[in-house]
Amino acid sequence: MLLDGKCPSGPLSEKWERHRQNLKLVNPANKRKYTILVVGTGLAGASAAATLGELGYNVEAFCYQDSPRRGHSIAAQGGINAAKNYPNDGDSIFRLFYDTIKGGDFRAREANVYRLAMLSNNIIDQCVAQGVPFARDYAGYLDNRSFGGAQVSRTFYARGQTGQQLLLGAYAALMRQVKAGTVRLHPRSEMLDVVIIDGEAKGITVRDMVTGHVGSYAGDAVCLCTGGYANVFYLSTNAMGSNVTAAYRAYKKGAFFANPCYTQIHPTCIPVSGEHQSKLTLMSESLRNDGRVWVPKMNGDKRTPNEIPHAERDYFLERKYPGFGNLAPRDIASRSAKEVCDEGRGTGSSGFGVYLDFEDAIKRLGESVIRERYGNLFEMYDRITGEDAYKQPMRIYPAPHYTMGGLWVDYNLQSNVPGLFVLGEANFSDHGANRLGASALMQGLADGYFVIPYTIAGYLAQAVPGRVTAAHPAFIKSIEDVNSLTKKLLSINGKKTVNDFHRELGRIMWEHVGMARSEEGLKRALKLIPELRSEFWQNVKVPGSSENLNQELEKAGRVADFLEFGELMARDALNREESCGGHFRVEHQMPDGEAKRDDKNYCYVAAWEFKGLNYEPDMHKEPLTFENVALAVRSYK
Amino acid sequence: MAVTGQILVLFIIIHMIGNSAIYSGGLNAYADRLHSLPLLVWIFRLVMLTMFSLHIVFGIGLYLENRKAKPDEYAIRKDMRATFASKNMVWTGLLTGVFLVYHLLHFTIQIIHPESAALSNSDASGLPDVSGMVVQSFQDAGVSAVYVFAVTALFLHLSHGIQSSFQSTGISSERTLPVIIKTGAITALVLFLGYVSIPVLIYIGLVKG
Amino acid sequence: MNLTLFIWRQKGRDTKGSLEQYEAKDISTEMSFLEMLDEVNEQLIKNNQEPIAFDHDCREGICGMCSQVINGVPHGPQQRTTVCQLHMRHFKDGDSIYIEPWRARAFPVIKDLITDRSSMDSIIQAGGYISVHTGGVPDANAVLISKENADTAMDASECIGCGACVAACPNGSAMLFTAAKITHLASLPQGQIEAARRVCIMTEAMLQNGFGNCSNHYECQAACPKGIRVSFIAKLNREFMKAHLKDSV
Numbered sequence A: 001m002l003l004d005g006k007c008p009s010g011p012l013s014e015k016w017e018r019h020r021q022n023l024k025l026v027n028p029a030n031k032r033k034y035t036i037l038v039v040g041t042g043l044a045g046a047s048a049a050a051t052l053g054e055l056g057y058n059v060e061a062f063c064y065q066d067s068p069r070r071g072h073s074i075a076a077q078g079g080i081n082a083a084k085n086y087p088n089d090g091d092s093i094f095r096l097f098y099d100t101i102k103g104g105d106f107r108a109r110e111a112n113v114y115r116l117a118m119l120s121n122n123i124i125d126q127c128v129a130q131g132v133p134f135a136r137d138y139a140g141y142l143d144n145r146s147f148g149g150a151q152v153s154r155t156f157y158a159r160g161q162t163g164q165q166l167l168l169g170a171y172a173a174l175m176r177q178v179k180a181g182t183v184r185l186h187p188r189s190e191m192l193d194v195v196i197i198d199g200e201a202k203g204i205t206v207r208d209m210v211t212g213h214v215g216s217y218a219g220d221a222v223c224l225c226t227g228g229y230a231n232v233f234y235l236s237t238n239a240m241g242s243n244v245t246a247a248y249r250a251y252k253k254g255a256f257f258a259n260p261c262y263t264q265i266h267p268t269c270i271p272v273s274g275e276h277q278s279k280l281t282l283m284s285e286s287l288r289n290d291g292r293v294w295v296p297k298m299n300g301d302k303r304t305p306n307e308i309p310h311a312e313r314d315y316f317l318e319r320k321y322p323g324f325g326n327l328a329p330r331d332i333a334s335r336s337a338k339e340v341c342d343e344g345r346g347t348g349s350s351g352f353g354v355y356l357d358f359e360d361a362i363k364r365l366g367e368s369v370i371r372e373r374y375g376n377l378f379e380m381y382d383r384i385t386g387e388d389a390y391k392q393p394m395r396i397y398p399a400p401h402y403t404m405g406g407l408w409v410d411y412n413l414q415s416n417v418p419g420l421f422v423l424g425e426a427n428f429s430d431h432g433a434n435r436l437g438a439s440a441l442m443q444g445l446a447d448g449y450f451v452i453p454y455t456i457a458g459y460l461a462q463a464v465p466g467r468v469t470a471a472h473p474a475f476i477k478s479i480e481d482v483n484s485l486t487k488k489l490l491s492i493n494g495k496k497t498v499n500d501f502h503r504e505l506g507r508i509m510w511e512h513v514g515m516a517r518s519e520e521g522l523k524r525a526l527k528l529i530p531e532l533r534s535e536f537w538q539n540v541k542v543p544g545s546s547e548n549l550n551q552e553l554e555k556a557g558r559v560a561d562f563l564e565f566g567e568l569m570a571r572d573a574l575n576r577e578e579s580c581g582g583h584f585r586v587e588h589q590m591p592d593g594e595a596k597r598d599d600k601n602y603c604y605v606a607a608w609e610f611k612g613l614n615y616e617p618d619m620h621k622e623p624l625t626f627e628n629v630a631l632a633v634r635s636y637k
Numbered sequence B: 001m002a003v004t005g006q007i008l009v010l011f012i013i014i015h016m017i018g019n020s021a022i023y024s025g026g027l028n029a030y031a032d033r034l035h036s037l038p039l040l041v042w043i044f045r046l047v048m049l050t051m052f053s054l055h056i057v058f059g060i061g062l063y064l065e066n067r068k069a070k071p072d073e074y075a076i077r078k079d080m081r082a083t084f085a086s087k088n089m090v091w092t093g094l095l096t097g098v099f100l101v102y103h104l105l106h107f108t109i110q111i112i113h114p115e116s117a118a119l120s121n122s123d124a125s126g127l128p129d130v131s132g133m134v135v136q137s138f139q140d141a142g143v144s145a146v147y148v149f150a151v152t153a154l155f156l157h158l159s160h161g162i163q164s165s166f167q168s169t170g171i172s173s174e175r176t177l178p179v180i181i182k183t184g185a186i187t188a189l190v191l192f193l194g195y196v197s198i199p200v201l202i203y204i205g206l207v208k209g
Numbered sequence C: 001m002n003l004t005l006f007i008w009r010q011k012g013r014d015t016k017g018s019l020e021q022y023e024a025k026d027i028s029t030e031m032s033f034l035e036m037l038d039e040v041n042e043q044l045i046k047n048n049q050e051p052i053a054f055d056h057d058c059r060e061g062i063c064g065m066c067s068q069v070i071n072g073v074p075h076g077p078q079q080r081t082t083v084c085q086l087h088m089r090h091f092k093d094g095d096s097i098y099i100e101p102w103r104a105r106a107f108p109v110i111k112d113l114i115t116d117r118s119s120m121d122s123i124i125q126a127g128g129y130i131s132v133h134t135g136g137v138p139d140a141n142a143v144l145i146s147k148e149n150a151d152t153a154m155d156a157s158e159c160i161g162c163g164a165c166v167a168a169c170p171n172g173s174a175m176l177f178t179a180a181k182i183t184h185l186a187s188l189p190q191g192q193i194e195a196a197r198r199v200c201i202m203t204e205a206m207l208q209n210g211f212g213n214c215s216n217h218y219e220c221q222a223a224c225p226k227g228i229r230v231s232f233i234a235k236l237n238r239e240f241m242k243a244h245l246k247d248s249v
């Protein structure tokens, strides 16, 4: 089946405006009769819940943390893009649109991306009005920096804590609505199922993580804003609780999962120090502005970095990409680092790390300048590794960071299941095959503040409010399903812990469905994952009971889903016989190792439909058409 | 709380300066001059009484509220900035309060040691012999000990209280707080020395009527 | 290295808890404190015991979820560091470590080391925001903000809402947390309009939610992983006085 993204017609710059004119409105007096369930309170969820509440809808907001302020958006350091052109350096909405679509290797919808670029400016205005303390210059104007290799300075930032500040802004707006009584909060609540009645999403089933009570909430529409799935790799820069469960269970209920193989690996993370490692920490990419990346030329060189003379160092990014050097895009920098480590030239005890060296920068600029620019990052590095990066080079290694794939949505952010809307990182919509730095925050907020308030009305206006209640048999069935899954997990009482399985899955995913994928490896993953999954269901040990707070049980449910989802990822990667953005198939590269896109055969979105665990999922295609940009080959030479 | 505390501190400072007249022998004259303005004295006493009462009522109220807010203690607790003084404000305050009652009965109402009461003894120039009363009292080890003890409690109270009141009234800032903390402690120390010196010096016989 | 741990175990909100002793063996100095606890938990699970429940999420010191009092200090011995960023190289072989939950009336224990901190959300709900509608706001550069004020707002806004200040305060006061929010908003022109009302209702909400008053022990600043300073408390008090003076005039 061909999918229709429902992009409005007309000139690119007028599509959204026109579309908004055509969307139905909900009568103000009726709004409070509609209940909207918002799952997730990261940037996307908090901004959506706050805005919908303010409009007068009756909103229920859920998150698994103890407070909505803790969504993983809080960890974003770098910044948020907007086409304000405050520095007058030639930026425009079209340029931001173009950069984003090109950054995504032409695998995103034109109309969506253009809307995103347009709304970026409203976001900055909104956040400033909320009191987000963006960096300013001495004259009191907002400051910008250039980020992630962009040619213009369009990134707004708040120290190294942009995500936190934006989230606190959205959280504050949400708290205001809680006080006003339009939004009810459900923290420490994990969504475990979507309830679909007559083909439309009408509720969710949620486990109260403190009491263990499993209950249902009925509503007129459901918004999933549950973030990304990079934790399928076990080690990633995501929070420990980040999961695919919400999205995956919606997928199992009929929502299509689009482009799961598009994952972004971030080049500058602190390397793994051992088996015990539970998560990876991102170091801001800005470090690459002054640091030089290298490994020893000699295999297995065990000398300390300072003992290795310059002539025996391989500054591989500068060598391979003289144009961009150490600032080569994320996927290229990441892949190159993995290559040299796989050759046996990696550094550190694990051999999985490359040096990021500030020696030359310190010589050139002086230590005080470096300290001023990156002091907090050096401090963070020291805190984690116990090493002083002023004296010896940092060690960095790529880590899974962001997932461009997600539930398929149309231009209205509605999935193929009517009434089920998906926002933020959880959907697939705006980044194509790769994400430009500083654009995920923008997307989350655009979706929540400025898109969903309009598009959800289009759906609600034709729905009868409060049509179903939680007494409907579908809810009772959903609760039963969730409970029986829980019972099953608790009854296995095997020998291995949930973490053992997750770590094992992560190893398979990183090895075969990671940065460089081959047909052989993917096929191997497709064999290993189901094996691991069946072992999981026979040999996992989940202690405790379901009737109170049980963190192992929570983890077990998430890992169970990752064990199914990993397979879908591998399948999608196997299907996509091309290299594009974050998806690199070794069979499809230029002679010089560059990614080779196949626009003729793969210029489409692959949206997968669940057909039962023992059946292959169906793939639906949404063809991507480009009317306003020419498909160019990315080159960073 | 903070405002009443600050007013009390002001009084304590003035009172110390007044008391130091004992060294120059002018205490009786000073006391007499004060008492020659009965209206002012009574207004002043009324204000002081209100301040003390408010301060005590708020102080105890706060203490009770705060104690309720922290029902369980840690098995191990390591203080980083809190001090003995800051954690025992209510006790040092109450001790001061109890002392005050004693002090008033002693020197103002003069029923504790009636034999030396200034009201019934006058000095050479016919003024009530306040100075003599003080000196005679402090020659008694017990009385001096009570005063030394009380003034120590007051010192602890003020060593935290003075700077704290500047923070509570929002007068301190990032820049000034360290200075205020230091100045507060020094003021408390000066007050302590000023007050403690009287009974001590009298007792060891360095100051005589 | 090997460690002896004394960890607070408590089954639920209404049950009594106690410190239990555990041995942590072969702990690598490279581990973070939470990874050390992960390791202990893996062993507990394999020995059919219930693992220790503790809050955590981002593990990079920004979400404010992790919350343990280690040897009497919230977030442990290293200054300006959350538990999740604390590493085992700061401990020695053979050390005894006491691990307890945040303690304050406003933070009832839910289980083991996990407490309920929704009272902090309640303080923000009372007024920790600028009442702006979505949309219809002026251009971001329409109101200029001096760098100094923007920096102060940012300093204050670094608070991650972890509650260590409350845990450290002998009065169980959330004054530092509240003051950080007041300072953040009161330093910005957008936040001025509601400033007087905000400071009154937020401090009121703090007391309503069972937090104590501030009597300037300054423990909170010492425990705060983000370096939020007590000068913000003075700022709150100043705003409070201003609000009341304005009221009475």
Ligand SMILES: Cc1cc2nc3c(=O)[nH]c(=O)nc-3n(C[C@H](O)[C@H](O)[C@H](O)COP(=O)(O)OP(=O)(O)OC[C@H]3O[C@@H](n4cnc5c(N)ncnc54)[C@H](O)[C@@H]3O)c2cc1C
Binding pocket: A039, A040, A041, A042, A043, A044, A045, A062, A063, A064, A065, A068, A070, A071, A072, A073, A074, A075, A076, A077, A078, A079, A080, A162, A163, A189, A190, A191, A192, A225, A226, A227, A228, A237, A238, A239, A242, A243, A245, A246, A282, A401, A402, A423, A424, A425, A426, A437, A438, A439, A440, A441, A442, A444
């Ligand atoms: C370390 C790091 C740095 C980054 N830096 C940048 C940057 O500089 N610029 C940029 O643009 N982007 C950056 N990103 C990406 C960006 O932060 C995220 O993509 C974005 O914030 C995602 O927002 P979200 O609202 O979609 O999801 P999240 O913020 O992840 O929120 C997910 C929400 O869903 C809830 N949830 C999840 N599952 C369930 C469930 N089953 N039941 C109930 N609730 C659930 C959670 O409680 C949470 O509230 C960074 C990401 C990371 C990890």
Ligand code: HEM
Binding pocket: B001, B002, B003, B005, B006, B008, B009, B012, B055, B056, B059, B060, B062, B063, B089, B090, B092, B093, B094, B095, B096, B097, B098, B157, B158, B160, B161, B162, B163, B164, B165, B166, B168, C214, C215, C216
């Ligand atoms: C008589 C009995 C007294 C009692 C019971 C008492 C009690 C207290 C208490 C409990 C506090 C702490 C308030 C808080 O937690 O914020 C306090 C503060 C203070 N007290 Fe007293 N006190 C007494 C007498 C005095 C006296 C005699 C003085 C001064 C000479 C004084 C000066 C102060 C000051 C300056 C503060 C600091 C106020 C602040 O930080 O807000 N007190 N007192």
Ligand code: HEM
Binding pocket: B012, B015, B019, B031, B034, B044, B045, B048, B096, B100, B103, B104, B107, B108, B130, B134, B147, B151, B154, B195, B196, B198, B199
């Ligand atoms: C060595 C220490 C002190 C000496 C010698 C001293 C002396 C005196 C004397 C002589 C009087 C009576 C004055 C008069 O009636 O003319 C007096 C009154 C008083 N003193 Fe002290 N005093 C001392 C310490 C203190 C302290 C520590 C406090 C407070 C905490 C205090 C509070 C008062 C008060 C409230 C009065 C009553 C004032 C009045 O009459 O209205 N004194 N003191």
Ligand code: SF4
Binding pocket: C158, C159, C160, C161, C162, C163, C164, C165, C166, C176, C177, C180, C220, C223, C224, C225, C226, C227, C228
């Ligand atoms: S002020 Fe500091 S200690 Fe208190 S909640 Fe904020 S970050 Fe945590």
Ligand code: F3S
Binding pocket: C168, C169, C170, C171, C172, C173, C174, C175, C176, C213, C214, C215, C216, C217, C218, C219, C220, C221, C230, C233
């Ligand atoms: S420790 Fe407590 S008393 Fe005040 S200064 Fe900090 S809140």
Ligand code: FES
Binding pocket: C055, C056, C057, C058, C059, C060, C061, C062, C063, C064, C065, C066, C082, C083, C084, C085
């Ligand atoms: S786990 Fe997020 S701050 Fe420690």
